[in-house]
Amino acid sequence: MQRIFAFASIMLATVALFYLAGCKDKGNDAGGGGDGKGGGEVKVGVFLELSGGVAEFGKATNRGIELAAEEINAKGGISGNTIKLITYDIKSDSGESTTAAKKLATDDKVNVAVGAVASSLSKAAAPTFQQNGIPMVTPSSTNPTVTEIGDRIFRVCFIDDFQGAACAEFAIKDMKSKTAVVVLEKGSAYSQGLGRFFKARFEKLGGKCIPDQEWPPGEKDFSTIVSNIAKSEAKVDLVYMPFYYEEVAAMAKELRKQGVDAQMLGGDGWESPTLVPLSDGKLEGCYFGNHYNPKTDNAKTKSFVEAYTKKFGHEPNSLAALGYDAIYAIKQAAEAKGGVSRDQITQGLAALKDFKGATGTFDLDAKRNPRKNIVMLKIVGKNFEQVREIKPGDVE
Numbered sequence: 001m002q003r004i005f006a007f008a009s010i011m012l013a014t015v016a017l018f019y020l021a022g023c024k025d026k027g028n029d030a031g032g033g034g035d036g037k038g039g040g041e042v043k044v045g046v047f048l049e050l051s052g053g054v055a056e057f058g059k060a061t062n063r064g065i066e067l068a069a070e071e072i073n074a075k076g077g078i079s080g081n082t083i084k085l086i087t088y089d090i091k092s093d094s095g096e097s098t099t100a101a102k103k104l105a106t107d108d109k110v111n112v113a114v115g116a117v118a119s120s121l122s123k124a125a126a127p128t129f130q131q132n133g134i135p136m137v138t139p140s141s142t143n144p145t146v147t148e149i150g151d152r153i154f155r156v157c158f159i160d161d162f163q164g165a166a167c168a169e170f171a172i173k174d175m176k177s178k179t180a181v182v183v184l185e186k187g188s189a190y191s192q193g194l195g196r197f198f199k200a201r202f203e204k205l206g207g208k209c210i211p212d213q214e215w216p217p218g219e220k221d222f223s224t225i226v227s228n229i230a231k232s233e234a235k236v237d238l239v240y241m242p243f244y245y246e247e248v249a250a251m252a253k254e255l256r257k258q259g260v261d262a263q264m265l266g267g268d269g270w271e272s273p274t275l276v277p278l279s280d281g282k283l284e285g286c287y288f289g290n291h292y293n294p295k296t297d298n299a300k301t302k303s304f305v306e307a308y309t310k311k312f313g314h315e316p317n318s319l320a321a322l323g324y325d326a327i328y329a330i331k332q333a334a335e336a337k338g339g340v341s342r343d344q345i346t347q348g349l350a351a352l353k354d355f356k357g358a359t360g361t362f363d364l365d366a367k368r369n370p371r372k373n374i375v376m377l378k379i380v381g382k383n384f385e386q387v388r389e390i391k392p393g394d395v396e
């Protein structure tokens with residue numbers, strides 16, 4: 001009897017081992033969604049800055065993602081698979097971003113990942129997804145090197161070569177700037193890249209730049225940087241500020257405190273409902289480039305703005321719109337290839353054509369980037385008013 005029992009235990013253990021091995025393979029190949037043919041789940045791993053220095057970025061993006069998933073699930077999911085969002089707060093920290101990517105890849109075994117907002121944080125996560133064969137879509141990281149990490153890394157926003165060139169064009173032609181200073185955050189892929197692309201184009205168009213000013217991550221006191229600008233021999237008429245909203249507001253206050261009356265210009269990193277309140281009105285009349293304007297007369301934009309406003313009680317900003325577009329782009333990609341496995345989503349994204357999103361209509365190119373317009377916004381009171389739209393062709 002004992003012998004029979006022992007034999008049965010060994011058999012059971014063997015069967016269990018085979019079963020586990022089978023599951024593991026399936027997980028690696030298809031993600032949590034099985035063969036992805038329908039009737040299952042598609043696990044979407046979301047890693048975002050929900051707290052910490054740029055929490056406003058992550059929170060807005062997450063709302064757009066939730067709305068898209070809810071709408072899609074209400075209509076039967078992606079090829080019959082229900083979207084399951086598995087969300088991690090990366091706390092605006094690159095170590096947290098890498099950890100979240102590892103968890104999503106090895107514990108949660110997601111089919112696809114969406115995040116982060118800040119380029120440096122997307123760069124911290126992307127290698128893990130690439131190595132595990134998991135497609136990743138960053139809604140809003142604009143630094144060109146993010147998608148260069150590998151053929152599984154995609155984005156649904158424009159890139160900073162274009163954003164920087166467009167801002168320079170606007171600085172020279174619309175703001176009539178002649179002499180500028182570029183202020184940069186050390187160690188930030190976004191800041192360093194965007195600043196460099198702006199400067200190259202600004203100088204090419206005949207503008208002059210005094211030497212760049214750099215501040216280290218975590219800096220709260222911008223008095224030295226600003227006094228360097230204030231005492232510069234060549235008087236600057238423009239300060240280009242390619243970094244994120246909290247520091248933008250702090251720097252604007254310091255510039256005005258020290259009597260620097262130059263105009264200020266920035267990029268998408270200014271987008272936050274807290275930008276104006278934090279700045280004590282010192283950014284009034286300044287400009288920044290951004291991904292979309294919620295007032296655009298476009299059917300997709302309108303239906304998104306309406307659904308979002310109904311659900312959350314406020315107008316969606318560009319981060320929310322890009323989060324929403326990332327989920328719908330994944331849906332279109334999966335459906336074009338007939339399923340939600342990692343490979344099907346990857347192949348579908350690589351061939352994404354004529355995607356009609358809340359932020360516009362686009363294809364993904366061979367480098368996994370879209371070509372999209374940038375809107376130049378003016379800060380008027382609490383509002384951001386569009387003053388110009390620039391197309392990629394305008395700055396090439």
Ligand code: PHE
Pocket residue numbers: 057117118119120140141142143190268269270271318319
């Ligand atoms: N483009 C920024 C980056 O790459 C992030 C960002 C996008 C911020 C959109 C605000 C709005 O770091």
